[in-house]
Amino acid sequence: MLTEERQRFILEQLEQTPVVKLKDLMTALGASESTIRRDLGELEDAGKLRRIHGGAERLAKTQSEPSVQEKATQHLMAKAQIAKAAAAMVPAHACIFLDAGTTTAQMIPLLTGRDVTVVTTGVDNASALADANIEAYILGGKIKSATKATVGAETVSGLQKRHFDYAFLGTNGIHPKFGLTTPDAEEAVVKTTAINQSHTAVVLADASKFGEVSNALFAKINQVVIITPELSQLSPIYADYPNIQEV
Amino acid sequence: MLTEERQRFILEQLEQTPVVKLKDLMTALGASESTIRRDLGELEDAGKLRRIHGGAERLAKTQSEPSVQEKATQHLMAKAQIAKAAAAMVPAHACIFLDAGTTTAQMIPLLTGRDVTVVTTGVDNASALADANIEAYILGGKIKSATKATVGAETVSGLQKRHFDYAFLGTNGIHPKFGLTTPDAEEAVVKTTAINQSHTAVVLADASKFGEVSNALFAKINQVVIITPELSQLSPIYADYPNIQEV
DNA sequence: TGATTTTTTGAATGTTTTTGAAAGAAAAGG
DNA sequence: CCTTTTCTTTCAAAAACATTCAAAAAATCA
Numbered sequence: 001m002l003t004e005e006r007q008r009f010i011l012e013q014l015e016q017t018p019v020v021k022l023k024d025l026m027t028a029l030g031a032s033e034s035t036i037r038r039d040l041g042e043l044e045d046a047g048k049l050r051r052i053h054g055g056a057e058r059l060a061k062t063q064s065e066p067s068v069q070e071k072a073t074q075h076l077m078a079k080a081q082i083a084k085a086a087a088a089m090v091p092a093h094a095c096i097f098l099d100a101g102t103t104t105a106q107m108i109p110l111l112t113g114r115d116v117t118v119v120t121t122g123v124d125n126a127s128a129l130a131d132a133n134i135e136a137y138i139l140g141g142k143i144k145s146a147t148k149a150t151v152g153a154e155t156v157s158g159l160q161k162r163h164f165d166y167a168f169l170g171t172n173g174i175h176p177k178f179g180l181t182t183p184d185a186e187e188a189v190v191k192t193t194a195i196n197q198s199h200t201a202v203v204l205a206d207a208s209k210f211g212e213v214s215n216a217l218f219a220k221i222n223q224v225v226i227i228t229p230e231l232s233q234l235s236p237i238y239a240d241y242p243n244i245q246e247v
Numbered sequence: 248m249l250t251e252e253r254q255r256f257i258l259e260q261l262e263q264t265p266v267v268k269l270k271d272l273m274t275a276l277g278a279s280e281s282t283i284r285r286d287l288g289e290l291e292d293a294g295k296l297r298r299i300h301g302g303a304e305r306l307a308k309t310q311s312e313p314s315v316q317e318k319a320t321q322h323l324m325a326k327a328q329i330a331k332a333a334a335a336m337v338p339a340h341a342c343i344f345l346d347a348g349t350t351t352a353q354m355i356p357l358l359t360g361r362d363v364t365v366v367t368t369g370v371d372n373a374s375a376l377a378d379a380n381i382e383a384y385i386l387g388g389k390i391k392s393a394t395k396a397t398v399g400a401e402t403v404s405g406l407q408k409r410h411f412d413y414a415f416l417g418t419n420g421i422h423p424k425f426g427l428t429t430p431d432a433e434e435a436v437v438k439t440t441a442i443n444q445s446h447t448a449v450v451l452a453d454a455s456k457f458g459e460v461s462n463a464l465f466a467k468i469n470q471v472v473i474i475t476p477e478l479s480q481l482s483p484i485y486a487d488y489p490n491i492q493e494v
Numbered sequence: 495t496g497a498t499t500t501t502t503t504g505a506a507t508g509t510t511t512t513t514g515a516a517a518g519a520a521a522a523g524g
Numbered sequence: 525c526c527t528t529t530t531c532t533t534t535c536a537a538a539a540a541c542a543t544t545c546a547a548a549a550a551a552t553c554a
Contacts, residue, residue, distance in 0.1 A: 002266055002268060002299065002300065002301040002302055003299070003300055003301070003512080004266050004299045004300075004304055005265075005266050008265065008266075022530080031513085031514090032513070032514045032515080033514085033515090033530095033531095034513070034514055034515075035512080035513060035514075037531080037532085038512085038513085053521070053522075053529090053530065053531085054522095054529085054530065112264060112265075113264055113265070113266060123370055123373045123374045123377065123385065124374060126370045126390055126395075127370045127371060127374065127395055129390065130370065130390050130391070130392040130395045131263075131392070132263075132264075133263050133264055133392050135389075136389070136390045136392075137387065137388065137389050137390065137401075138370065138385060138387055138388070138390055138397060139387045140384065140385055140386045140387030140388070140397075140401070140402075140405050141384065141385070141387070142382075142383070142384050143373055143376065143377045143383045143384065143385055144377070145377040145378070145380050145383075148373075148374055148377045150385060150387075154384075154387070154405070155387075158387050158401070250502075269540080278503085278504090279503070279504045279505080280504085280505095280540090280541095281503070281504055281505075282502085282503060282504075284540095284541080284542085285502090285503090288542095300511065300512070300539095300540065300541085301512090301539085301540065
């Protein structure tokens with residue numbers, strides 16, 4: 001990993017998160033403490049950020065007040081924010097599973113040049129990964145025309161031959177009682193298998209998914225890590241789950 | 248490898264990723280460290296990039312990438328004609344293999360509502376098949392970023408578990424002596440396997456492919472049916488082959 | 495064609511930059 | 525207060541660097 005790449009990554013992180021932790025950068029970039037410190041020092045000298053105890057923070061936010069139009073795209077912004085946090089979890093040299101879907105797709109540009117291997121079931125995601133020059137694999141199987149995801153026995157058995165450091169999945173519903181659900185039963189089986197084959201499973205969910213219940217269950221809430229924005233605005237029920245994290 | 252070729256490759260890389268590593272360029276281009284350094288130095292003097300420790304980074308984001316689109320429109324008419332003839336060969340209830348590539352992609356709209364099952368290695372073709380509501384399967388495997396085709400052992404073993412009534416393939420070269428060739432050795436293995444697993448293998452080729460020889464052989468001429476326009480305008484050598492058919 | 499010049503290439507050299515670890519100082523939190 | 529974490533400084537190893545030189549390839553000229 002080159003100096004330029006690391007520093008670029010750090011600044012990209014600061015565009016979304018107001019502060020970055022030194023330790024997180026170490027794992028995400030696979031570099032030593034000294035190296036990250038030097039990067040932070042150089043970026044501070046260049047006036048790109050300000051160092052704080054334990055990491056760094058961004059200087060000035062160019063935009064401050066969310067306008068009316070921005071509120072309409074707030075949903076999209078939230079997705080980008082979640083994707084950013086998810087991408088930051090990925091350490092160097094990792095092998096990850098990337099679910100089909102637009103939420104997980106947002107992670108792809110954030111993974112360029114990061115030396116990760118990605119396995120996906122999403123045809124569109126596979127295409128985007130190839131464009132981004134990321135080492136990518138697609139699991140074989142029948143293609144559902146609605147979501148362009150591969151499903152079926154071939155996909156599941158392909159998954160069972162692999163293991164992932166992280167799995168990143170989307171969901172349609174999160175419910176304290178009914179767990180994580182999705183409309184399509186075949187896709188649910190794939191998601192469940194992916195979770196079983198991964199060290200850590202991470203579900204990316206915006207606020208609209210909480211309290212919703214869809215057709216097919218694929219995991220219980222405490223089987224996965226859920227990252228979401230605006231956790232504080234949700235029902236206090238969800239505060240009891242330590243595995244639901246605010247970005 | 249010519250200097251010009253190397254430098255062009257380096258700049259193409261930089262259009263895709265913001266930074267390139269010197270070591271990666273060494274292996275990708277098969278040139279020595281000194282040579283790559285000289286190339287980077289020259290390109291920097293020419294104002295095409297900026298050198299950084301360990302490689303180089305791009306200056307400003309170039310926007311247009313006409314090469315792919317240009318290629319697609321170049322032989323468009325001829326390709327459409329071939330695709331039409333190929334699609335006409337497919338009987339009802341058939342199971343066919345569709346190679347990755349733009350030539351075979353043209354068959355997809357002609358297969359809509361035809362009650363066929365299609366297996367493909369092309370990510371983009373898989374997407375188009377899903378859009379066209381055709382029952383489609385993609386074979387799992389590593390995705391080559393250049394062509395967005397799946398390759399490798401997983402793809403080949405997936406193929407060996409299937410059988411096709413027809414396989415439709417593209418090619419880069421057709422030569423009386425050197426057979427059918429393609430630039431990528433891994434893709435060649437996939438093509439060969441697909442031919443073996445099919446009752447009839449059909450190669451779609453426009454006139455520009457005849458007489459050309461690429462890197463990796465995937466079949467002899469008489470192993471497949473070749474359909475092409477303008478057969479009469481080709482070298483008379485090819486008239487001796489009954490399996491080369493004019494559309 | 496053959497000889498000569500020019501260009502290109504890869505290896506060898508020594509120098510500079512980058513990196514990770516260690517040790518002690520400073521800050522944070524109980 | 526003490527303990528833990530984070531920070532700075534220092535140092536040696538590793539990686540990347542520019543430079544030089546001779547061999548190989550290409551171009552030029554006779």
